[in-house]
Each structure stands twice: as structure tokens, then as C-alpha cells.
Amino acid sequence: MKLKKLLALGLALLMSASLAACAGETGGEGMRSLDLSEKNFKPLGRAYFDGGRIYCALSGTGAEFTFTGTRCTVTVAGDSTATNSSQADNQSRLAIYLNGERVVDEMIDSETETFEVLDSSSEQTVDVKIVKLSESPMSTLSITDISIDGHGEAPAAENEHFIEFVGDSITCGYGVDDEDRNHHFSTKTEDVTKAYAYKTAELLGSDYSMVSYSGYGIISGYSDGSRKVSEQALPQYYEKLGYSWSSNGDFKPSEIDWRFERQPDVVVINLGTNDASYCQNKEDRREEYRNEYVNFLKTVRKDNPGATVICALGIMGKDLCGDVIKVVNAYKDETGDENVYYFEFDNQSEADGIAADWHPTEATHSKAADKLAGKIKEVMGW
Numbered sequence: 001m002k003l004k005k006l007l008a009l010g011l012a013l014l015m016s017a018s019l020a021a022c023a024g025e026t027g028g029e030g031m032r033s034l035d036l037s038e039k040n041f042k043p044l045g046r047a048y049f050d051g052g053r054i055y056c057a058l059s060g061t062g063a064e065f066t067f068t069g070t071r072c073t074v075t076v077a078g079d080s081t082a083t084n085s086s087q088a089d090n091q092s093r094l095a096i097y098l099n100g101e102r103v104v105d106e107m108i109d110s111e112t113e114t115f116e117v118l119d120s121s122s123e124q125t126v127d128v129k130i131v132k133l134s135e136s137p138m139s140t141l142s143i144t145d146i147s148i149d150g151h152g153e154a155p156a157a158e159n160e161h162f163i164e165f166v167g168d169s170i171t172c173g174y175g176v177d178d179e180d181r182n183h184h185f186s187t188k189t190e191d192v193t194k195a196y197a198y199k200t201a202e203l204l205g206s207d208y209s210m211v212s213y214s215g216y217g218i219i220s221g222y223s224d225g226s227r228k229v230s231e232q233a234l235p236q237y238y239e240k241l242g243y244s245w246s247s248n249g250d251f252k253p254s255e256i257d258w259r260f261e262r263q264p265d266v267v268v269i270n271l272g273t274n275d276a277s278y279c280q281n282k283e284d285r286r287e288e289y290r291n292e293y294v295n296f297l298k299t300v301r302k303d304n305p306g307a308t309v310i311c312a313l314g315i316m317g318k319d320l321c322g323d324v325i326k327v328v329n330a331y332k333d334e335t336g337d338e339n340v341y342y343f344e345f346d347n348q349s350e351a352d353g354i355a356a357d358w359h360p361t362e363a364t365h366s367k368a369a370d371k372l373a374g375k376i377k378e379v380m381g382w
Contacts, residue, residue: 031071031147041065041146042155044131045209046258048241050251053077054143056092057136057242057253059172059192060210063143064129069150072118072128074143078108079248081139089186090138090246095193097129105133107188108141127156134187135172136242136253137213161206161382162262164304165197166234167270169214170315173198175356176365183356185214194362196315196345197268199369204376209264211238217275218293225280234271235296239303260303266376267304268343269296270312276319286323293327294334301337308379314345315360315368343375 034040036054041063048055054063074096081087088109096104096117104115117128130143165171173195174185183189192198192210201208213234215221221232237243242253272289279285293311300309313324321344328342345368348354353361360368376382 031073031149033145033147034065034153036143036146038155040153040155042158044129044207046211046241048253048256052144055140055248055251055253056132056142057140057244058210059132059135059190059212060198060208061132062130064127064156065146065153066125066127066156067148067150067153068123068125069148069152070118070120070123071116071149072126073114073116073145073147074104074128074130075112075114075145075147076108077112077142077144078110079140079244079246081246082108082141083111087139087246089188091134091187092132092139092141093134093187093190094141095131095133095191097127097131099127100129108139112144114145123150125152129156131193133173133192134190135192135212135214136244138187138244139246140242140244140248140251140253142248142251159205159207161204161266162208162264163201163204163206163266163268163376164209164264164307165200165212165268165270166238166300167197167210167212167268168216168234168274169212170273170360171195171197171210171212171270172214173365174214175359176362178356179353179361180356181354181358185357189356194365196360196365196368196372197270199365200268200372200376203369203373204382206265211242213237213243215274216271217273217278218271218296219285219289220275220278222274223278225278228278228285232274233292235292235299238296238299264304264307266310266380267300267307268310268312268372268376269300270315272313272320272324273316276317279320279323286320289320290323290327290330293324294331297327297331297340298335301335307339309340310343310372310375310379311340312343312345312372315348315364316358318344318347341375341379343372345371
């Protein structure tokens with residue numbers, strides 16, 4: 001077990017007899033493990049509580065809680081990538097926030113790791129948020145223990161609104177920490193909190209869920225145009241907890257049905273950038289994309305009957321924007337469901353930089369979030 005201690009917010013101190021005395025003065029009862037259930041923790045995204053663990057697969061998954069006390073540690077377990085040095089660019093990236101400030105930002109590169117999030121000489125009330133920054137196909141992790149010296153633990157409050165984002169590498173924040181277009185994928189430079197979806201939720205004071213996979217599309221993943229990469233069609237996993245090719249014991253997110261218990265107010269779908277690489281200018285392929293997109297909208301509506309759905313595209317190219325407009329109109333004509341909208345992002349600009357593999361920079365993501373938040377406010381009246 002590897003202990004990584006951070007001097008969080010300038011409050012952490014080396015453990016000593018004087019700290020023990022201070023704990024006694026504030027009524028500290030010593031460290032104790034919390035029950036890892038929704039009784040104590042607010043799930044972030046499609047976090048999965050099972051068997052005394054909180055499993056985190058998809059981007060942005062995690063847990064958030066509050067308590068009053070002097071100390072907090074978080075222990076996480078990696079998957080098969082964590083102890084494999086050849087998989088360093090696929091390991092999970094984790095962030096932990098204390099009162100909104102990121103105090104842990106680490107790659108999970110060992111079987112089990114413990115992070116000291118708070119070590120204070122005086123009792124205080126804090127918010128602790130644990131967020132998986134990287135996406136699920138490459139790696140997953142599980143939170144195995146959260147211990148505190150304190151009391152009053154409770155789930156963080158739910159926000160009034162809830163938005164689900166369905167997308168690809170853009171939604172995941174691919175390469176956002178590597179502003180060199182000639183560099184390639186690494187979970188080390190992927191950060192969902194710097195991508196447009198997370199930023200949009202923050203602007204609107206909304207809870208979120210991300211269902212996003214780099215390279216995925218409606219009918220095809222990224223392709224050289226010679227064949228359809230159908231194994232990277234996202235709709236097959238939409239009703240599942242997620243998907244990962246890495247091994248994490250008995251945890252297989254693609255075999256776990258998602259229950260859709262908390263219904264989103266809005267579902268934003270941003271899929272088509274990878275399909276465009278396959279569809280190109282071939283009408284038969286574009287028609288397949290449109291037809292399958294309509295079918296996917298029917299699935300989204302079945303699972304989220306009251307949600308406003310926004311079909312978006314355009315940050316990394318507008319090749320299929322006209323087709324998405326046709327999809328929205330065809331779906332409305334067929335179903336009579338008018339609560340579906342088209343939204344077009346501005347294409348990324350050289351002036352804002354270009355990140356790894358020609359992906360958006362944080363500056364581009366921020367502009368996209370501003371525009372999307374404006375559209376959601378307009379449609380929802382928020």
C-alpha cells in the first residue's frame with residue numbers, strides 16, 4: 001500500500017503527539033471506516049455501489065460527501081493496468097477535491113493506494129469529492145475505504161438540475177492537458193473536468209452523468225474509411241453501466257444494467273465526429289447513420305421519458321451536421337415528440353490552440369460550454 005500525503009489547503013501537519021493532543025481537545029475519536037453506500041455518499045455519474053466498494057468506470061464517476069472532523073483518508077484499488085508498466089498510458093487518473101480545491105491528482109499505478117486528503121490540527125466541516133478523470137475503456141478503479149476522524153458524515157446535497165452527456169473523446173477531455181497536436185492518446189493528459197460537458201454542468205449548477213468513449217460513434221468508431229468499426233458503436237452500451245477492456249476482478253461494467261433511477265432534465269448527445277470518418281460522402285453510409293441515430297433517440301426517450309434531448313455536433317468538424325438536423329426532424333415526424341432539439345457548436349479555432357491528436361484545448365471547451373449552457377437555459381428556462 002502506498003501512502004501519498006498532501007498538505008491540503010495548508011492545514012495538514014505531520015502526525016505527532018501534539019496532533020493527538022489537539023484531536024483529544026476537539027473530541028476526536030480516532031479514525032474509522034465509513035460504510036461505502038449511498039447512505040453516506042452522493043454518487044457522481046454512473047458510480048456503482050456494490051460489495052462494500054464504489055466502482056468508477058466512466059469519466060467523471062465518483063462520490064462526494066461532507067463531514068466535520070480533523071482527518072480523512074481515501075483508499076482506491078486499481079485494475080489490471082495499475083501494476084503493468086506497459087499500460088502506463090491507460091491507467092486510471094484520479095482527482096480528489098477538498099472544499100472545491102483539487103488536492104490529489106494521481107495516476108493509479110499500484111494495486112492499492114491510500115491518499116491523505118485532510119490532516120488538520122483543528123476540527124472543521126469539509127466537502128470531499130472523488131472524481132475519476134479518465135475514461136472507462138482503458139481502465140477502471142474502485143474506492144475500497146474512506147476513513148475519517150470526525151462525525152456528521154452525509155452525502156453532498158443534490159443540485160436542482162441533472163444533465164446527462166453522451167459523447168466521444170471530446171466529452172472525455174481527450175488530450176486536454178497536452179496542447180501538442182502531434183502527440184497521441186494518454187489517460188495522463190485526459191481530464192473530464194476541463195471538457196465542455198463538465199464545464200456546462202458547472203455553469204448551470206447541475207449534477208451530471210457522462211456516457212462517453214474516445215473513438216466511438218453512432219454506427220462506427222474512428223475509421224480510415226475502408227471499414228465500419230461497429231464494435232465502437234456507443235448505443236450498445238448506453239443501457240449498461242459502461243464498458244472496459246481491462247480486468248478488474250469480477251467487475252465487468254458492460255454486464256451491469258443501468259437502472260436510470262435519477263432521471264435527467266436534459267440529455268445532450270454529441271456523436272458523429274467519428275462516424276464522419278467512416279461515412280465520408282457515401283450516401284448509403286450517411287443514411288445508415290441517420291436511421292440508427294433515430295433508433296438511438298427512441299432508446300434514450302424510453303429510458304428518459306421526461307428529458308429534453310439536445311443533439312449536438314461541430315467542435316471537431318461539421319461534416320455530419322446536416323445529417324443530425326435530418327435526424328431530429330425525422331424523429332419528430334415519426335414519433336410526434338417535439339422535446340428534441342438540434343444544436344451546433346462552433347468549430348475549434350487555431351487561435352485557441354489544438355491539443356493532442358487535434359482535439360480541443362481547454363479554451364475551446366470553455367467556449368463550447370458557454371454556448372451550450374446558453375442553449376440549455378433558452379430551452380429549459382433556467
